[in-house]
Amino acid sequence: MRPTMRDVARRAGVSLKTVSRVVNGEGGVRPDTTAKVNAAISALGFRRNDIARALRGGKRTRSLGLVIKDVANPFYSQIARGVEEVARANDLLVISGCSDEDPARERHLIRSLCERRVDGLLVVPSGNDHRYLISEISMGTPAVFIDRPPEEALEADVVLIDSVGGARAAVDHLLRHGHRRIACLSDLPGIFTASERLRGYREALGEHGVPVDEALVRPGRHDVAGAESAMAELLALDDPPTAVFTGNNRLTVGALRAIQAAGAGTALVGFDDLELADMLATPVTVVAHQPVEMGRRAAELLCRRMAGEELPPQRVVLPTHLIVRGSGELPPP
Amino acid sequence: MRPTMRDVARRAGVSLKTVSRVVNGEGGVRPDTTAKVNAAISALGFRRNDIARALRGGKRTRSLGLVIKDVANPFYSQIARGVEEVARANDLLVISGCSDEDPARERHLIRSLCERRVDGLLVVPSGNDHRYLISEISMGTPAVFIDRPPEEALEADVVLIDSVGGARAAVDHLLRHGHRRIACLSDLPGIFTASERLRGYREALGEHGVPVDEALVRPGRHDVAGAESAMAELLALDDPPTAVFTGNNRLTVGALRAIQAAGAGTALVGFDDLELADMLATPVTVVAHQPVEMGRRAAELLCRRMAGEELPPQRVVLPTHLIVRGSGELPPP
DNA sequence: AGATGAGATGACAACGTTGTCGTCCTGAGA
DNA sequence: TCTCAGGACGACAACGTTGTCATCTCATCT
Numbered sequence: 001m002r003p004t005m006r007d008v009a010r011r012a013g014v015s016l017k018t019v020s021r022v023v024n025g026e027g028g029v030r031p032d033t034t035a036k037v038n039a040a041i042s043a044l045g046f047r048r049n050d051i052a053r054a055l056r057g058g059k060r061t062r063s064l065g066l067v068i069k070d071v072a073n074p075f076y077s078q079i080a081r082g083v084e085e086v087a088r089a090n091d092l093l094v095i096s097g098c099s100d101e102d103p104a105r106e107r108h109l110i111r112s113l114c115e116r117r118v119d120g121l122l123v124v125p126s127g128n129d130h131r132y133l134i135s136e137i138s139m140g141t142p143a144v145f146i147d148r149p150p151e152e153a154l155e156a157d158v159v160l161i162d163s164v165g166g167a168r169a170a171v172d173h174l175l176r177h178g179h180r181r182i183a184c185l186s187d188l189p190g191i192f193t194a195s196e197r198l199r200g201y202r203e204a205l206g207e208h209g210v211p212v213d214e215a216l217v218r219p220g221r222h223d224v225a226g227a228e229s230a231m232a233e234l235l236a237l238d239d240p241p242t243a244v245f246t247g248n249n250r251l252t253v254g255a256l257r258a259i260q261a262a263g264a265g266t267a268l269v270g271f272d273d274l275e276l277a278d279m280l281a282t283p284v285t286v287v288a289h290q291p292v293e294m295g296r297r298a299a300e301l302l303c304r305r306m307a308g309e310e311l312p313p314q315r316v317v318l319p320t321h322l323i324v325r326g327s328g329e330l331p332p333p
Numbered sequence: 334m335r336p337t338m339r340d341v342a343r344r345a346g347v348s349l350k351t352v353s354r355v356v357n358g359e360g361g362v363r364p365d366t367t368a369k370v371n372a373a374i375s376a377l378g379f380r381r382n383d384i385a386r387a388l389r390g391g392k393r394t395r396s397l398g399l400v401i402k403d404v405a406n407p408f409y410s411q412i413a414r415g416v417e418e419v420a421r422a423n424d425l426l427v428i429s430g431c432s433d434e435d436p437a438r439e440r441h442l443i444r445s446l447c448e449r450r451v452d453g454l455l456v457v458p459s460g461n462d463h464r465y466l467i468s469e470i471s472m473g474t475p476a477v478f479i480d481r482p483p484e485e486a487l488e489a490d491v492v493l494i495d496s497v498g499g500a501r502a503a504v505d506h507l508l509r510h511g512h513r514r515i516a517c518l519s520d521l522p523g524i525f526t527a528s529e530r531l532r533g534y535r536e537a538l539g540e541h542g543v544p545v546d547e548a549l550v551r552p553g554r555h556d557v558a559g560a561e562s563a564m565a566e567l568l569a570l571d572d573p574p575t576a577v578f579t580g581n582n583r584l585t586v587g588a589l590r591a592i593q594a595a596g597a598g599t600a601l602v603g604f605d606d607l608e609l610a611d612m613l614a615t616p617v618t619v620v621a622h623q624p625v626e627m628g629r630r631a632a633e634l635l636c637r638r639m640a641g642e643e644l645p646p647q648r649v650v651l652p653t654h655l656i657v658r659g660s661g662e663l664p665p666p
Numbered sequence: 667a668g669a670t671g672a673g674a675t676g677a678c679a680a681c682g683t684t685g686t687c688g689t690c691c692t693g694a695g696a
Numbered sequence: 697t698c699t700c701a702g703g704a705c706g707a708c709a710a711c712g713t714t715g716t717c718a719t720c721t722c723a724t725c726t
Binding site: 001002045047048049050051052054055061063070071072074077078080081084088093094095096097098111112113114115116117135136138139140253256257260274275276277279280281292 | 334335382384385387388394407410411413417427428429431444448450469473593609610612613625
């Protein structure tokens, strides 16, 4: 079907190796020979087979694997964007997959990627046991974790967002605006960022001497619908919260819907920025950060590892910044 | 570095081929031998090399290439999501790249993907000359176009959105609400969907006997900032439009910003749904459709082609539906 | 003219796997 | 006991490329 170098060689009346030389611009080929070869190449529509190329000589495949939770979520698609930019600059292709927060799926994906001999892995880890990666790493497939660190046993680079700091800033902001009954919606407790943000929430309250009312803490919400119903429940309490901190973009959207549906004036600060956050009836105050940059940094770190650079495991923590827009400054009733 | 089947064979004291049989579950291996081999496999951390596997026997690489404009744009990331779902179901990996609407970049990407011998291509085409794909297709790499058809010369499957119909419905809606001075923001005229939506706009006006005021037609806007400034200009006219139709999600966001900044009450219907569109001060009426489904359908079509199925080039057109939320029903002043 | 050397080209092996085919062993049937 | 079938396993080639090394051709110099 597809012509090989041998076909090109036959047509050009030269040897296989000469074609290889032309294709790879190795030089040492006379101009007229080069022309003949090039003519044969375009006549046949020859494309070098990178599969064979990668095989021969244990070459690099010039590809990297990216495992995220869900591309359709803007947070992850922005990470993917950053990764793609760096990949492009380094002439790498990105093979990506979604784990949907399922450790089994993640493991299967990573396995497939390793079997395909990607040169490196970028992973937003789902489960809590990534020891199976140790052997992959030791066998020359470096890995960089994004957004969540691997467990202690695994020494690998990781690029994080300052979740605790961001959450504290958010809750601190609400406290300074006079709120004392501040609810918290957070994702599944097994997720690092979720527990970190919850920790930041508790710390901020603690610092201000405000006891945590566990009735206002609603962890384990991992989608818009879950957050919406949790928020609706909170609003239906006899003594509802006057403010809420939401742990990620999905939860923020859900909470906003519930608040709007209830016609409540609940103050809100959300983790992750949202497009149009500034255009809502009450513009949304958020803890913003740079997901694209996170993807970039992780990919750059990975490229250094792939180049063989030896350095102690890096832990990059990107800052957050509070964007004040209105919803976080609503006063308690 | 990474052990090969030969290493496993040596360690297990069997032949290469026996290892291959075990790894691929071919059968015909005694249980105790199988156990020895498996022990060696896990002791060495062996991973089958799919590169070699794909090479031998011209096997499929079990991967497909996806070229979109920009993963960070929700429209495209949703397409990617749909593709990923189908890929997962068919045990394929997705290698994706962003063209950023640059034909040269797109061509380079597709070339790289073909060199890597992806089993099929999914492309949101950027330029207007994809004849170079003909030879790839004829050589056994099927291609399916998404969102925009290739030029006539190229017979390939394509999955589209009913852009003309959607745009007509949007403008018709505005006309029925009494608007006569309706502006249109659209993307670069070279982009199929942009010109189709502009056509739908013109057709709808024509049907209602409303002449097109070219001063209100602003094509060539391809990002939020461009749309925002174009909309600001329109609002600053002596005789500003009372309504606007925006050709895609980026342009809708830009227009909304300008309208809000000007404190104008301009009616708006946008193509593409937006998260939170229903939560804005004036909820946004949109022409919605199913980008995830578009990705799915395209990937399914590609899988059929990859399986060798022969059928005439398909042209799937997915419907749009108007979601009435408020901004499109604002009356003219 | 013969030696020399640089430049151009080709032959061949190897990368890690799997398909083909051959060999060996065991147990059942004659 | 001999034959034979069939199961278990191994040897070998091939996929398409590139690195290594060998060969061949001239132009140049002595």
